[in-house]
Amino acid sequence: MNDLLQVKDLRVAFKLPEGTLNAVKGVSFRIPRGKTVSLVGESGSGKSVVSQAIMGILPKVAEIAGGEILFSDPVKHGEVLDLARIHPDSKQMRQIRGGRISMVFQEPMTSLSPVHTVGNQICEALELHRAISAAQALELATDMLRMVGFPDPIRAMRTYPFELSGGLRQRAVIAMALVCHPALLIADEPTTALDVTIQAQILKLIKDLQSELDMSVLMITHDLGVVANMADEVVVMYHGEVMESGTLEDIFRRAEHPYLKALLHAVPRFDMKPDERLKPIREIEHHPDNPILKAKRQRRIICEDDPPLLEVNNISKSFTIRKGGFFSQKSTEKALAVDDISFFVNRGECLGLVGESGCGKTTLSKIIMRALKPDQGSIIFRDQENNPTDVLALEKKNLFDFRERVQFMFQDPYSSLNPRMTVQELIGEPLLIHGMKDPKERRRYVESLMDVVGLAPMHINRYPHSFSGGQRQRIGIARALALQPDLLICDEPVSALDVSIQAQVLNLLKDLKAALGLTYIFISHNLAVIDYIADRIIVMCRGRLVESAPKELLFKNPVHPYTRALVSAVPDPDLDHPLDLKDLLEGKASVPENWPAPFTVNDQHEMTMVALGGGHYVRVHKGTDSTAIPQPDMRENA
Amino acid sequence: MLGYIVNRILAMVPTLLIISAIIFTLIQLPPGDYLETQIAEMQAQGENVDQEKIDYLRTEYGLDKPMYVQYFDWVLGLLQGDLGYSFEHELPVTEVIGDRITLTIILALAATLFTYVLSFPIGIYTAVKQYSVGDYVFSFVGFIGLATPNFLLALVLLYFANVWFGTSIGGLMDDEFIGKPWSMDKALSVLEHLWVPVVVIGTSGTAGMIRRLRANMLDELSKQYVITAKAKGQTPLKILLKYPLRLAINPFIADIGSILPDLLSGSVLVAVVMGLETTGPMLVDSLLSQDMYLAGSFLIIEASLVVIGVFISDLILASIDPRIRLGGGAEK
Numbered sequence: 001m002n003d004l005l006q007v008k009d010l011r012v013a014f015k016l017p018e019g020t021l022n023a024v025k026g027v028s029f030r031i032p033r034g035k036t037v038s039l040v041g042e043s044g045s046g047k048s049v050v051s052q053a054i055m056g057i058l059p060k061v062a063e064i065a066g067g068e069i070l071f072s073d074p075v076k077h078g079e080v081l082d083l084a085r086i087h088p089d090s091k092q093m094r095q096i097r098g099g100r101i102s103m104v105f106q107e108p109m110t111s112l113s114p115v116h117t118v119g120n121q122i123c124e125a126l127e128l129h130r131a132i133s134a135a136q137a138l139e140l141a142t143d144m145l146r147m148v149g150f151p152d153p154i155r156a157m158r159t160y161p162f163e164l165s166g167g168l169r170q171r172a173v174i175a176m177a178l179v180c181h182p183a184l185l186i187a188d189e190p191t192t193a194l195d196v197t198i199q200a201q202i203l204k205l206i207k208d209l210q211s212e213l214d215m216s217v218l219m220i221t222h223d224l225g226v227v228a229n230m231a232d233e234v235v236v237m238y239h240g241e242v243m244e245s246g247t248l249e250d251i252f253r254r255a256e257h258p259y260l261k262a263l264l265h266a267v268p269r270f271d272m273k274p275d276e277r278l279k280p281i282r283e284i285e286h287h288p289d290n291p292i293l294k295a296k297r298q299r300r301i302i303c304e305d306d307p308p309l310l311e312v313n314n315i316s317k318s319f320t321i322r323k324g325g326f327f328s329q330k331s332t333e334k335a336l337a338v339d340d341i342s343f344f345v346n347r348g349e350c351l352g353l354v355g356e357s358g359c360g361k362t363t364l365s366k367i368i369m370r371a372l373k374p375d376q377g378s379i380i381f382r383d384q385e386n387n388p389t390d391v392l393a394l395e396k397k398n399l400f401d402f403r404e405r406v407q408f409m410f411q412d413p414y415s416s417l418n419p420r421m422t423v424q425e426l427i428g429e430p431l432l433i434h435g436m437k438d439p440k441e442r443r444r445y446v447e448s449l450m451d452v453v454g455l456a457p458m459h460i461n462r463y464p465h466s467f468s469g470g471q472r473q474r475i476g477i478a479r480a481l482a483l484q485p486d487l488l489i490c491d492e493p494v495s496a497l498d499v500s501i502q503a504q505v506l507n508l509l510k511d512l513k514a515a516l517g518l519t520y521i522f523i524s525h526n527l528a529v530i531d532y533i534a535d536r537i538i539v540m541c542r543g544r545l546v547e548s549a550p551k552e553l554l555f556k557n558p559v560h561p562y563t564r565a566l567v568s569a570v571p572d573p574d575l576d577h578p579l580d581l582k583d584l585l586e587g588k589a590s591v592p593e594n595w596p597a598p599f600t601v602n603d604q605h606e607m608t609m610v611a612l613g614g615g616h617y618v619r620v621h622k623g624t625d626s627t628a629i630p631q632p633d634m635r636e637n638a
Numbered sequence: 639m640l641g642y643i644v645n646r647i648l649a650m651v652p653t654l655l656i657i658s659a660i661i662f663t664l665i666q667l668p669p670g671d672y673l674e675t676q677i678a679e680m681q682a683q684g685e686n687v688d689q690e691k692i693d694y695l696r697t698e699y700g701l702d703k704p705m706y707v708q709y710f711d712w713v714l715g716l717l718q719g720d721l722g723y724s725f726e727h728e729l730p731v732t733e734v735i736g737d738r739i740t741l742t743i744i745l746a747l748a749a750t751l752f753t754y755v756l757s758f759p760i761g762i763y764t765a766v767k768q769y770s771v772g773d774y775v776f777s778f779v780g781f782i783g784l785a786t787p788n789f790l791l792a793l794v795l796l797y798f799a800n801v802w803f804g805t806s807i808g809g810l811m812d813d814e815f816i817g818k819p820w821s822m823d824k825a826l827s828v829l830e831h832l833w834v835p836v837v838v839i840g841t842s843g844t845a846g847m848i849r850r851l852r853a854n855m856l857d858e859l860s861k862q863y864v865i866t867a868k869a870k871g872q873t874p875l876k877i878l879l880k881y882p883l884r885l886a887i888n889p890f891i892a893d894i895g896s897i898l899p900d901l902l903s904g905s906v907l908v909a910v911v912m913g914l915e916t917t918g919p920m921l922v923d924s925l926l927s928q929d930m931y932l933a934g935s936f937l938i939i940e941a942s943l944v945v946i947g948v949f950i951s952d953l954i955l956a957s958i959d960p961r962i963r964l965g966g967g968a969e970k
Contacts, residue, residue: 057868089874098871105869110862114961125870160960176870597729 004074004184004216005031005054007036010067010084011503012049014060023049023062025240033074035211035257035268035474036217038231040224040263042498044467046240047220055103055216056088056096073100100128102177108169108187111441112161112176118145119157122176129180143537144175147212148205167198168356170396174205181213188220193524195356196238200579202456203230222498225571226526226631227577228252263381266503267573268532269553278532280504284454292448292481293515307386309519310368310487315341315377317363337363338374339543342609345487347382348519350513352393352534354566360543361523365489367407368521370399374631381405384486404434407480411492423450423475424460430482452507470501477508481516489521494529505601506533527570536615539563542592543603545609549616559618559629561595596626642913650945655940658716662709663935665930668939671701672725672928699723712931716938722931724926731935735917741810742916744828745835750897752840753847762883765859768852776848783845790920791912792838796912799834808913810835816915835912839905851886858882891955895948899940 012024024046031037041047042411054069066261069083086093102125105111112121122141126132132140138157143484145153148171161169170190177185187206191199203226210217225264233243236257244257255261265279286293317338330337338360345351355361365370367381370391379391381402394402409428410416417426428436429445436442448455453474464472473493480488488507494502510533512518524530527582530537531551537550547560558564571579592601598620601607605621612618612626620629644844674698677687696702700711715722721731751854760780764773799805802808805814810831860883867877904917924932956963 057865092870092874096871098869103866103869105862105866107862111866113863113867113885115884116880117957124867124872130869160964162961163964172867176866258768447969 002032003030004072005218006068006070006071007050007054008051008068010069012053012062012169013065013168014059016061019020020570022065023240024053026067026236026239027242028067029235029242029403031216031218031244032233034210034517036218036219037231037233037235038227039218039220039235039237040222042222042226042263044239045237045585047237048064048188048204049186049240050237051103051218051220054083054188055101055231056083056086056093056549057103058088064317071101071184073095075100087094095129098125098182099180100182101184101186102182103186103188104170104173104177104182104190106192108166108173108193111173112169113165114160114162114578117158117160118164122157122172122179125176125179141175143178144179145172147209148172148175148178149201150175162189166194167201170194170198170202174209178209178213178215182215184218185210186218186220191217191226191621192221192223196430196527196569197356197565198392199226200571203571203579206230224499228573228575229571236263242495248575254497261478262574263499266500266527267502268506269574270528270531270570270572270577271574272532277344277510278503278507280507281500282504284504284508287451290448290451292452306347307382307388309382309638310345311380311519312344312364312368313342313378313380315364315374315379317360317367317374319371338367338545341377341446341536341540341543341545343545343548346536347486347519348513348517349535350522350533352447352530352537353521353523353540354525354530354537356566357523359540360493361540363525363543364540365408365491365521368489369406370394370402381487382417400434404483404488406482406487407485408492409476409480409488409493412477412485413469416476418466421526422461422463423455426464426475427478427482430479434483441501445482446478451480452481452512453478456623469499470497470504473497473501473505477505477568480584481512482518483537485518487521491523492525493522495524495526502529509533527555527566528572539566544592544607545619546599547618548609551613553614555618557615557616559612561599597621598629642956643953646949649951653945654938654942655713657945658713658938659709661937661941662705662712663933665925665928666705668928670928671931673699673701675928676725692906712934721935724924724929724932726927726932727927731932734920734932734937738915738917738920741828741914742817745810745832745839745914745916746900748832748836749839749843752836753843756840757844757847757851761848762855762878764848765852765855766878780848783841784849786792786841788838788842788905788908792834792839792908792911795834795838803830805830805834810914810916826931827874830967835905835914838912838930839910850889852887854889855882857899858886867897887960888955891958894954895944896949898943 006028007030008028010024010027011022013020014023028038028052029037035272039047039050046105049058049062052062054065058064064084067084069078071083072078081096083093083096086096112118119138119141122135122144123134126137126140127134130137130140140247142157143233148173150156150168154504156164156168156172157326157385161172164172170193176188176359190206191202194202198308203469206217209215217230221227231248233247234251235246236243236259237571238259243259244251244255245607246588251260252264252522255264259281262279268278275286300430300470316336318334318336320334341360341364343351353361353364363372367374368391370398374392381391382388383405389402391402418451421429424443427449428442428522431442431445436445444462447460450457450460455478457475459467464475469474473496473555476493493509494505499506509520509522513520520533522530522533534551536548537548537554539546539554539560541562547554547558547563553564558567558616592599595601598605599618600621607619608622609617610620610626610629611627618629673692677692679686681910681912700708703711712722719732721735723729724731724734727734760776762778767773796807800807801805809816811824811827812831815821815827861882864877864881868874872880906922909916909918910922921933921936923929924936
């Protein structure tokens with residue numbers, strides 16, 4: 001047998017109180033030696049269950065109902081084990097688990113124990129599977145940490161997971177999985193929780209280690225961009241069944257199954273035509289005469305020479321961090337979360353705000369909402385008649401009225417809806433607060449709002465838990481729209497959603513913007529999404545604005561090294577644009593001190609935004625001439 | 639770490655001073671003092687009260703001085719280890735308390751030990767085998783333990799101890815040993831009597847702790863890092879002991895702060911019902927008769943135990959949980 005693993009007609013059933021649920025219904029595929037197989041599917045497709053079945057770590061209620069998982073360990077020539085027949089808690093299975101097959105999980109924040117050191121947790125795997133002394137184990141673990149790119153592995157051995165950043169934590173998890181040199185690595189959404197530049201580094205790391213250790217990889221993901229860059233073979237799953245499988249070329253160039261085709265059309269790509277729409281698997285439909293969509297509220301006709309709807313000028317905000325606290329009570333430190341940021345949003349436009357976690361995007365949006373008070377700066381908001389208001393000076397009644405004009409849409413569709421309130425209460429709450437007291441009127445209005453976002457009004461009395469993630473996010477949209485705001489701030493509204501649902505929600509937001517004359521500030525770390533929805537994009541890094549441009553200019557000709565790193569790190573679901581894994585600057589792209597001149601941020605230079613023409617601005621040293629700024633053309637180099 | 643410990647110890651001083659002031663004020667709040675209570679009682683019994691003797695006593699005990707002077711005298715005494723004088727027992731407080739405190743501590747430690755020894759294995763078992771027959775049985779018994787009033791359980795157990803083992807009812811030892819110096823026989827007698835109050839006092843605590851440990855363990859067992867450990871090939875028992883238990887244990891260490899004062903004043907009702915010579919009933923008596931120095935001493939000792947207990951539990955928590963020790967960078 002040339003394949004490392006063969007899954008044949010695997011069936012997994014969940015025994016639930018309400019009956020048996022067949023999560024995996026006869027799945028077959030193979031993993032050849034030394035190759036990467038991608039298991040692709042949306043949430044609920046059963047892809048993670050397959051991996052748990054291989055590892056023997058299915059939840060208590062699940063059991064393998066049939067089929068075979070044939071594992072042929074290259075170390076034991078010719079011996080073929082059926083993992084489905086071995087008891088998951090048996091000694092034999094425990095030796096394979098972690099020793100010959102190991103796993104990297106999605107959430108680097110929770111998959112390590114917070115009270116044990118990284119070294120302790122890595123050595124544990126070694127002690128279980130190798131007959132070596134503690135000193136040898138320590139040495140091997142340190143080597144492994146160095147291999148996965150820890151700058152100071154000896155120190156890293158003694159750190160606790162919560163002292164590390166997300167990217168380093170995931171590296172530690174990978175080190176833990178690989179320290180026993182397994183024949184197969186199962187990576188379950190290993191980069192979903194990480195920023196794009198970190199994601200690219202981790203993907204490169206897995207690829208490098210794979211060739212170095214000669215192992216096979218089973219990569220479970222919903223991100224077709226990752227698949228295109230990593231996989232040799234692809235298996236597409238939907239509702240517990242394999243829809244299509246084949247080599248990477250087969251899948252991306254000659255997709256046959258309608259589900260796979262639909263999935264490929266639902267992903268935003270960089271080379272989309274200006275008016276091309278994503279095709280979600282199911283479009284949202286509205287009632288033909290929905291009063292909200294029909295009524296065309298008295299809005300300004302947007303003219304070219306209108307002043308901006310929102311102007312943000314020189315906003316700064318710092319937080320005081322009490323460091324250590326436990327040992328040194330007095331050492332406090334000021335962290336600049338937002339540093340001298342100025343931008344504007346035109347009426348009727350969608351401004352994309354891009355940046356990695358911790359760059360200050362959310363702080364900035366909270367300041368605009370008046371949920372946080374900035375240390376300095378001013379914010380001007382213009383109403384329908386273009387009368388300017390100083391947002392930061394608003395008090396009581398005026399502030400209350402201002403809240404109707406700006407609404408917020410949250411990232412997490414699960415925690416942003418109170419589970420004890422029905423849809424009617426959730427969407428109707430802003431109406432009640434802002435004075436629509438008549439219950440009948442409110443109910444009618446909520447029903448129309450539900451129709452606007454494509455939810456059936458008959459579900460008005462349901463609670464959030466009976467809706468899927470995408471539906472919940474639409475409840476969030478309806479709630480944000482209830483007060484007919486002018487400006488909607490969307491904070492990563494689709495990052496928790498599957499691609500087909502993401503396409504649905506993005507299209508909905510696009511349509512609503514046109515129908516209701518809305519203005520968006522759309523925050524995201526996903527550049528393809530931003531490219532699809534935004535008109536103009538600003539890029540933030542470490543609390544600073546580094547580049548701002550209309551989207552065509554920004555993606556065609558990114559000037560700032562940070563923007564360039566971001567753009568080059570996005571895995572494109574297109575075989576002709578592979579990730580350039582060598583050009584990643586090894587994570588230095590987000591360290592302002594390491595940017596080349598004239599972008600370097602240090603004490604010697606004052607920074608300023610310089611115009612490059614066509615509305616394109618970049619942050620450089622003060623006094624730099626715009627012709628002196630290096631402008632490498634990305635696509636030509638690639 | 640050393641600086642932290644010193645800081646914490648220094649911070650205890652003002653805490654205890656404030657507590658002592660509050661205690662003293664509270665004791666003084668009811669109208670009158672010990673002597674007036676005594677006079678009222680004697681008059682009610684038709685006895686004559688010698689005004690001169692009263693005045694003499696009042697000066698002697700300093701009850702005629704202003705309150706703040708009395709307070710400072712008391713605090714100064716406390717600092718020198720002088721707890722004051724008990725009017726009712728006509729003995730220095732140290733002597734009154736000393737007798738009982740040994741027994742109280744023995745009883746309380748035994749009850750705590752009983753609680754921990756019983757609740758830990760059961761709590762872990764019920765969490766790991768959630769919804770099994772064993773889980774239901776222990777949960778049922780536990781709820782009964784929580785719901786039964788202590789004194790009722792005390793009476794029932796006393797009866798059966800007497801009928802089955804011939805143990806004498808009430809007290810912590812047979813009558814012949816009361817007031818005698820410690821001997822082997824006395825110790826055996828104490829042991830014979832001890833188990834009933836230990837079971838009575840420990841039951842509701844055990845039941846409560848089983849429920850809490852079960853809930854904590856269930857939370858931890860479903861965490862991702864448990865699955866990671868499983869994926870490493872670790873044995874189920876070792877996973878259980880190394881990961882979830884380690885994290886589920888924090889609340890119990892934090893409890894130490896409240897266990898220590900319970901040693902002194904806890905389970906008064908049970909002590910009264912069972913006639914135990916512990917400190918609990920004495921504290922209640924002293925408060926009723928406005929025996930101010932005795933009551934004050936009990937309360938200040940208890941307050942010190944809370945402060946020390948919290949300090950100890952903080953130290954233990956910091957040493958076993960790096961998230962607390964290295965705190966600052968912790969993020970959600």
